[in-house]
Amino acid sequence: MAGFGALIDILKKDPKKIVFTEGTDPRIIEASSRLLGSDFLQPILIGKETEVAAAAEDAGFNIRGAVIIDPDNYDRFDEMCELFCELRKSKGVTMEQAAATCKQANYFGTMLVKMGVADALLGGATYSTADTVRPALQVIKTKPGNSIVSSCFIMVRNSATGDREVLAMGDCAINIKPNADELAEIAGETAACAKIFGIDPKIAMLSYSTLGSGKGEDVDKMREATAKAKEKYPELDIEGELQFDAAVSPRVAKTKCPGSTVAGHANTFIFPDINAGNIGYKIAQRLGGFDAYGPILLGLNAPINDLSRGCNAQEVYSMAIITAALA
Numbered sequence: 001m002a003g004f005g006a007l008i009d010i011l012k013k014d015p016k017k018i019v020f021t022e023g024t025d026p027r028i029i030e031a032s033s034r035l036l037g038s039d040f041l042q043p044i045l046i047g048k049e050t051e052v053a054a055a056a057e058d059a060g061f062n063i064r065g066a067v068i069i070d071p072d073n074y075d076r077f078d079e080m081c082e083l084f085c086e087l088r089k090s091k092g093v094t095m096e097q098a099a100a101t102c103k104q105a106n107y108f109g110t111m112l113v114k115m116g117v118a119d120a121l122l123g124g125a126t127y128s129t130a131d132t133v134r135p136a137l138q139v140i141k142t143k144p145g146n147s148i149v150s151s152c153f154i155m156v157r158n159s160a161t162g163d164r165e166v167l168a169m170g171d172c173a174i175n176i177k178p179n180a181d182e183l184a185e186i187a188g189e190t191a192a193c194a195k196i197f198g199i200d201p202k203i204a205m206l207s208y209s210t211l212g213s214g215k216g217e218d219v220d221k222m223r224e225a226t227a228k229a230k231e232k233y234p235e236l237d238i239e240g241e242l243q244f245d246a247a248v249s250p251r252v253a254k255t256k257c258p259g260s261t262v263a264g265h266a267n268t269f270i271f272p273d274i275n276a277g278n279i280g281y282k283i284a285q286r287l288g289g290f291d292a293y294g295p296i297l298l299g300l301n302a303p304i305n306d307l308s309r310g311c312n313a314q315e316v317y318s319m320a321i322i323t324a325a326l327a
Contacts, residue, residue, distance in 0.1 A: 018323060019118040029059050042067065084098040125316065148178075156291045183205070202268060
């Protein structure tokens with residue numbers, strides 16, 4: 001795996017700026033204090049300077065040197081509103097409406113990324129995923145050739161020998177019932193993210209069926225998604241539809257799908273829907289001993305990521321590094 005040390009080395013060669021939408025949250029403040037001692041990632045905190053300073057003092061962390069931007073006192077706010085109106089002109093947004101919207105921390109932070117003030121955004125410590133994703137879709141938008149925003153989790157487990165087992169899982173957080181075309185796109189985006197972490201992706205399109213052993217609409221969907229993914233990404237090693245045991249167990253794979261280069265050795269898993277994905281990554285996390293990093297949002301023109309509201313400061317710090325590495 002390209003561990004955090006390797007990601008930090010990459011960032012040191014090209015330092016980034018990351019905006020945090022919840023500048024007074026003690027977890028954000030603690031992570032920002034740690035980042036301020038680095039030379040690879042500059043935190044930008046959204047909030048009133050007096051309130052951020054008071055929150056830092058209450059939390060017991062020094063954030064001297066942090067960039068704090070107050071939406072109510074930003075010298076480029078009119079420029080921001082004009083740009084937002086241009087981006088949303090198809091909706092007939094007025095300057096007054098733009099000003100009201102851009103005062104909201106999630107929109108303000110996303111606009112800072114759009115304007116080039118920051119390279120990336122990390123939010124969601126107190127906001128819902130929808131509150132983070134909605135501004136990203138409206139302002140940053142999807143990359144050319146992409147039809148959706150999706151997500152993946154990078155799952156890491158240390159072994160007794162000190163080796164790291166690293167897996168990628170998608171989509172566990174955004175798309176509720178993706179269709180075959182969307183699943184193919186999710187496979188490609190998840191594989192691209194996996195490569196950043198040093199994974200050579202072997203992609204299993206998961207199902208309750210293995211290569212025709214079961215029947216049903218969901219099986220048909222995963223089979224079609226596999227065919228579309230192979231056509232769209234011929235350079236990737238993709239197999240489906242596969243049951244999870246066939247995907248990870250060489251013994252089972254030898255029986256169920258002999259000759260497959262993925263079965264028995266999969267490290268990148270594409271779930272048929274959000275139910276399976278969300279349950280799957282949490283089982284790996286809670287019972288399998290994996291650390292879960294994500295959700296990492298995929299398919300956007302700039303990195304915008306969403307924290308779990310139950311996150312701690314270490315997770316904020318780790319996700320900040322991951323998010324910046326995607327810039």
